[in-house]
Amino acid sequence: IKKALDFMRNQHLEVPFIAFYRKEYVQPELTINDLWRVYKLDAKWCQLRSRKLTLISLFEKMRDYQAEQLMKDLGATIPDGMRIVRDEDIDRLRAVQTTEELKDVHLHFLLYYGHEVPAMQEAVRAKERKVEMEARRARRREEQGEEGDDDVEEVELPPPPPDTIKQAVRSGPYAMCRKAGIDAFAKRFGLTPDQFGENLRDNYQRHEVEQESVAPLELAKEYVSSKFVTPEDALRAAKYMVAMQIARDPLVRICVRETFFERAKIDILPTKKGLKEIDENHPCYSMKYIKGKPVRDLTGDMFLKLTIAENDRLITMTISDHIDGITTSSYLEEAKQLYYRDEFSKNVQDWNLLRVDCVETALRKMLLPDLKKELRMHLLEEAKESVMKACCHKLYNWIKVAPLSVDFADEDDEEWDNSKGLRMMAIAYVPDYSQAAFACLIAPDGECTDHLRLPHLLKRKNSFREDEKILKEADLLALRNFILTKKPHAVVIGGESRDAMMVSADIKDIVNTLVEDEQFPQIPCEIMDNELAKVYANSIKGENDFRDYPMLLRQAISLARRMQDPLVEFSQLCTSDEEIMCLRYHPMQDPLVEFSQLCTSDEEIMCLRYHPMQ
Structure with missing residues (x-):
């Protein structure tokens, strides 16, 4: 694979050329289909790497900005609402392997540092202006021949242009709670989101819950403000903040995503319109009624058919919130036990109820809706990929037919x-x-x-x-x-x-x-x-x-x-008008919007059939 990437990236060789004229470097481990897969995955990796480097730069700028703010007053304590960017955060970002993980890290960054980004960007611009001013002063000294003379007149930079992009105003519920100082209350629930994520990953209580000696409502009185005038309001705000922090933690999202994608189940029922229109000739006839079917059992173009039927209001498709556990019937109940302190005093039980509510809110109301959308997109992409492969396979079967050959050896004419x-x-x-x-x-x-x-x-x-x-x-x-x-x-x-x-x-x-x-x-x-x-x-x-x-x-x-010659005749339709796409490759090809991708796949097959003939 490394050699194939060298050919593609550094030597700019095309896949058919590598497959047929550099085969000694890649075969028998890699076939031409493997090379095309390497080529496409490499393009995705380059895009992911570019986005990752941009986000790493943003993390480093935020870390430097926070350090500058803390250095202004060395004797002051770190504010309760500030979460310091740690080396572990950047290392976790460097270890990202998928776009979903990158999105998780980005959402985590926006939750804790999104409100500081405008000030950080302004500080970076001020620093750049200062560096530019020093450079202009140095050039002026060189031009006047007065190196080291302090009498050089000040160089005035033109004022920075006003920002044409209006910064987003963070006015959501979480921002309101943070401004009211509830984040300090949220830190006293016993576990940090990182620690809960490690518990969830290892599936046991690696980190014990730290217990407050004060009852929740008594502690909430310390955080009553004009925004939250009663202890009950402050407690609800703290529960919301803890749930949001758990739902945005990258490790929690990775663990729940992996489990949900593996164990999710789907339910399907026809609508009134579907009862009339879905007959024996409809592609969804065999999937008209489904109860608790694991999504991992969906194969081929099944989910694409279901999505089209749902868009036509013929069926209602629901992905269940329930996830089967390993040792119990519910994964959610297992997750709750990892944020639980095993004591029997009333104070501990009250705190346990709060922690359990936070976990349930985080997973059921905040995280699972996002994961359902991701799962739908993932299943739809797999179904479309299956249709595209079937289309390519059909075209390959069409053009792999050799030209007709006849033998009239007995004829002397x-x-x-x-x-x-x-x-x-x-x-x-x-x-x-x-x-x-x-x-x-x-x-x-x-x-x-x-x-x-x-x-x-x-x-x-x-x-x-x-x-x-x-x-x-x-x-x-x-x-x-x-x-x-x-x-x-x-x-x-x-x-x-x-x-x-x-x-x-x-x-x-x-x-x-x-x-x-x-x-x-x-x-x-x-x-x-x-x-x-x-x-x-x-x-x-x-x-x-x-x-x-x-x-x-x-x-x-x-x-x-x-x-x-079938190959020559089919290749005539590979024009700028993409007339090759007018052929019927698959019953489900019409819903595909990736016409250019399918046309590219057709060209790949043309190359595959052309090169062995040389």
Whole structure:
């Protein structure tokens, strides 16, 4: 992997080039699919690293700012509302491995230091202005030749431009509690959020709860203020602050997220509209009623189907708040025991009730709603990725088909020589008697050399109407003469409907007649899916290439070219208009918004099929 990253990052080599021309460095450990995965994960890692470095810089600036503020008065104590940025906080940030963990650290920073950021930024700007002023003074001394002279006139810097961005006013409940001094009360609940996070991670009481000797309401009287005029109000504010601190602690969020993602369960019920519309043909029919299904059992595109049905108001999908525990039936109850002091006095029991309420509020009302959104996004991304992989796999199966090869070794006629390529004949039609079918002949270089209009090809040879028989026989005679004179190496028919089998039988009868009467070789006749041909016929490129040709004739040309070489024909749709996206790869491809990503995946597959041919 390190060598592959060196090729990608430092030598700027593309993945197909590495897979086929530097394979001795990466194989057999890494296949081309692994290399693409390394390439994409590396891009995500670079983005994560950039954001992480920015946040580290913000932490370091805040640490320096706090140090400057404390150094102004060395004899003063640290304010109760100030949380010092520690080296452990920065080390934890450096160890971040995912975007979710980075978001956790950022939310933790905003909770404790968000209100100090404007003042910190202003202090940084003042320091930068001071450094710039000193630099200007030094340059002025050098210009005047008065190095070390104190009489150099002061250099006035232009006033800083006014801030055009209005700073956010922190006026939420937590900020109001902090301004009222409740944070000092919150520190006396027995455990810091960090300590509770370590207890939760280890699943035992690594840190014992420190017990206050005073009853909660008695202690709350010390923090009564104009904002919280009664002890009960101050106590509720302290509980809110403790719950918020627990919910924002990065270690707590990591532990609960890991457990929730593993054990979460989903419930699904149809709405009144869904009861009418979700029938046997609906993709969500088998998931109409679900009770307590673990989300880890959702596979493939299941969650994408459920999300679409929910957006259409056909079902209601609920992720349960209940998380199964390891030793008990509830993970929440296990978490409460880690913030509990095992004593029986009334004072301890009162404090235990407060701590339990804080944990329940933090997990159930603050943390779980965020994790539910994350889980939904995670499941949706997995479902979309599954659909994209299925689309890529289908395209790969389409283009991995080798060009048609035929062997007429018994024929001495040079016209049947296929060393320079194959002449292909194709027939395209629509199941409508009023529209004429078309046949065309494609030269080995892909050019259309001749074509034939067949208005009565779909009529029956054994029809009761004599005029239909005559018209049908006239078209078959024209086809016979076309095949006899143009000598195609193979014939392909668009599989528009079941009528393709009748047309194929007619062509085979003509070929058999020519074999008997004209010593014609037994040329193959195939039926092919015409979806690509339809897209090409309607595409801008198809119209530009054959502007004067009707739609069905353009379809026939595409069918013949695909028979000659599928890769070349599919690659024609990889244009700036992304016409390759008009193909139907998967029933659930329409809800995907990552069209550019899917188109990029298509190009990856094109490269994969192209390079082994070199």
